Amino acid sequence: MCDAHLRGPSGIITSPNFPIQYDNNAHCVWIITALNPAKVRLPESGVSESCGQVPVRERSIHLLIPNPFHHNPTPQNCLPPSLVIKLAFEEFDLERGYDTLTVGDGGQDGDQKTVLYILTGTSVPDLIVSTHHQMWLLFQSDSSGSSLGFKASYEEIEQGSCGDPGIPAYGQREGSRFRHGDTLEFECQPAFELVGQKSITCQKNNQWSAKKPGCVCK
């Protein structure tokens, strides 16, 4: 009853009954699929939005002297960007060790080879970003002991990004780029102490090298 195929560009996923306790023996699968950017119709000029960044002169050359070896004169960098799925949790509370939410890359739900995280307990997980245009989620509860469940939002983002991890409460961040290789530095306001990593880097697997740090009272 709780299975769903979801589409981009964004939406909300909650455990069954949320914010009331989920049922025992639940088994729910969600598959999120980004809208296929290749199917987006180009404007009449034949120039897509990302193509608009190409200098006019370069575009003219392509239009005036089509490469005889290619049927499609569209320059490579005019192709629309690939999209991946970003999952951000707002609330999370599952019976630790017994009830789990498994998050995987791609559209083959339950495929152990594609598992990104198996989540349980009460800490709100950090951002998760897929490397494909699909992400699957599997929620399973056992036969006893229930909790409030989870609420997460999903969003399509451009491939090559780890997504915006946010800024810790009572803290500040240096850096506002979230693409592969980008680093963010965090600092806390006076009277607060940084817990976690002071700097995190966006890795090639679309995950930050560590969780966003927190700021706690000294």
Ligand SMILES: [Ca+2]
């Ligand atoms: Ca349980």
